[in-house]
Amino acid sequence: MSELRQIFDTVNIGLVVLDRQLNVTQWNRWMYQHSGIASEQIVGSSIFDHFPELDSPGFLKNCRSVLAFGNFSFFSQKLHRFLFPFKPVGSFGSKFEHMQQSCTMGPLRGENQTITSIFIVVQDVTELATYERKMAEMVVRDALTGSYNRRHLEERLNAECERHRRHARRLSLVMLDIDFFKAVNDTHGHQCGDQVLKSVAAGIGSAIRKSDCLARYGGEEFCCLLPETGVENARALAEQLRRQVEAMSTNCQGREVKVTISLGVSELAGTDTPETLLKRADEALYEAKRTGRNKVIVFEAETVKPD
Amino acid sequence: MTDDLTISEEEADILQEIMNIAFGKAAADLAEIINIMVNLSVPKIAMLQAADLHGYLMGEMDGSQGISVIEQGFWGEFRGSAFLIFQSGAGKELISMLGSDMESAFEAEAADVLERETLMEVGNILIGACVGKVTELLQDVVTYSPPRVIVENKADDVLADGLFDPTYMAIVLKTLFCFNERNVNGLLFLVASQESIAWLKRALCVFMEQYE
Incomplete structure (x- = not known):
């Protein structure tokens, strides 16, 4: 296994790659751990088959803007809460029903710099969001x-x-x-x-x-x-x-x-x-x-x- | 090529032309692809040392008023930071623009948080579209860092110190944004390193060759 491949599977963030038709082409171990969906199950199928809630105007708009402009899209926890509905891990379960996520989406380019796919990075920010919520309470x-x-x-x-x-x-x-x-x-x-x-x-x-x-x-x-x-x-x-x-x-x-x-x-x-x-x-x-x-x-x- | 990093009048004209094309394309794409109707007017661009930016910007806006600054880094052959400045209150105007996406956002979140996040999303879209098109015309590909909002404050305080590396060059584009028929004034400028300016001069030259 290549070094980059090993990193891809062991980093403590979620990594997903979608092709231009929004089919999953890469799904790292972190995503498997939190979704219960193995890479073999999801690679090759549409992301919406497994996550129908993503089939929303907002998500599609961001995908289009990545594919068309090469733009990056940032899904902040404050506005979006999460992209993938995962269970929170650790002791935050009582505060949040879902893992709070900060996500980034951007283009991947092939030959001639043409955009061939979209990558999505998923970061678990539940702990931070919990502290923020606590602090906000304390202030008032x-x-x-x-x-x-x-x-x-x-x-x-x-x-x-x-x-x-x-x-x-x-x-x-x-x-x-x-x-x-x-x-x-x-x-x-x-x-x-x-x-x-x-x-x-x-x-x-x-x-x-x-x-x-x-x-x-x-x-x-x-x-x-x-x-x-x-x-x-x-x-x-x-x-x-x-x-x-x-x-x-x-x-x-x-x-x-x-x-x-x-x-x-x-x-x-x-x-x-x-x-x-x-x-x-x-x-x-x-x-x-x-x-x-x-x-x-x-x-x-x-x-x-x-x- | 010389080491002279000042932009000649001719080069400034070419850049102006590129900005016009880029902004036109950006607006068309934004409308077509993500259904945001935006008018981007590009009056005269100005090139200056980053150290002189403060004075320039003070002349452009009311220093006693609150402003919001959104900063986003871009990385390519051309690299630096893009800054988008809005008069405060613009965020509230823009919240309705992102409309349906935001309904699901929590009512519990304070209005000012929502405003900041909205500014970041809009900043990301605008900076991405504008910088992306300019660099595309110059045959460069850039990636971006996440946008950040530099806190709302009086323009005097925010712009006074340390925001820019004084040795960098600034390309200022005073732009009037008009979103979905809402008038929102904004000022966009790019601050780039000297290496980037050297690259820019070469790229402008290459750009012109296709017309010669």
């Missing part, structure tokens, strides 16, 4: 509670304000804060305080819709963005959250710790910026705190007067 999440972080909230808030104004839809915001949280820390210790933060966040997270956005805004302060929601429904939700937290208790090293929350609600108005919307919810929250805690206050010009 609060490490302790798993809810979104403030940075993400601010981005979402800007985007939602713009979207809701453009389409004249209603958008509400709930700011909430755990009552006497300092006392929890002082009495039961910070680990217990962390437990309480986690269970409050989990409780609220399970009560809101998927399209809503719960973020940890500060220490024990959370903010919940409610797209397509008017102030009446936001108030009802806030009340439901209040009762839910009031009813639950967190187990900390054998002790049951109970907390309550105060909530402030505001709705996007014509002249609002993201900042003024936040500020009004915050003022309503302050009013809820000032008038006894464990309650919901909706910002209305008459009920909340700036000091």
Whole structure:
């Protein structure tokens, strides 16, 4: 076996050659390992016999462009995910249904530089894609509670304000804060305080819709963005959250710790910026705190007067 | 042949003519083979030292605006890098062009990622078609490295430093792309080594001989 042939079969990437009719002429061992289709089975037959999903306008367009221009085509993982539907190998199976691939396609030339066939290189980038996905999650999440972080909230808030104004839809915001949280820390210790933060966040997270956005805004302060929601429904939700937290208790090293929350609600108005919307919810929250805690206050010009 | 690596006026004219033919053919092929209707206008080409590119490009575009630069290396007798510059926002315009291919792409992916990837695909197609045709006319065959997007930024910052080897020659083609009736402005230029320029001069000479 020639040296190049040995390399062809032992490199840790997939190598395929197709003739101008898109019949397979070369199929390396890597492709066999991941597809279960041996070279003897596939060489000589159309690539579409074994991979009918490749028979798509996009793939054909790329083949044509390689054959006609001698162009290279790059199938990035980000846009295409994969060309060949292989199972992921290793421990990434739970994250991706298919092996994530970065593929390159280009021309092979014979005599007189005429293009006789197409080569395809297949690289397994599942591991990288897994890290990327993890990193992307970490950038938007609060490490302790798993809810979104403030940075993400601010981005979402800007985007939602713009979207809701453009389409004249209603958008509400709930700011909430755990009552006497300092006392929890002082009495039961910070680990217990962390437990309480986690269970409050989990409780609220399970009560809101998927399209809503719960973020940890500060220490024990959370903010919940409610797209397509008017102030009446936001108030009802806030009340439901209040009762839910009031009813639950967190187990900390054998002790049951109970907390309550105060909530402030505001709705996007014509002249609002993201900042003024936040500020009004915050003022309503302050009013809820000032008038006894464990309650919901909706910002209305008459009920909340700036000091 | 001399060691003089400046391009004479006559040679520049020939190159201009080759670019015109190449871009016309590239557009026709793109339409016929991959169904992308693209108008590639090729106004005057300019030859300059890569070191002077920054000043030239600053004169061509608004430095305070964001740009996207796509770079792709090509390898043949003629070798170097092709750069395609779009004003930022072009990616969004182009996403719809690749339309059906992209629907399957995930909704979860951030819009800016999608935009970058789209720029790379479009860059690859355009650079491949243009460079491919030019080199074909000059009887060369090139292969390509994967395109990369040099991050979106203010033109001032991106072009200021280190992007090009200052001893290389640059062939600038200011081109207006018009895709499927969407106007997208782009600037294409090739940066090539001195060896390549020497080869280019010989190839231009050979090209002219067929008409003599």
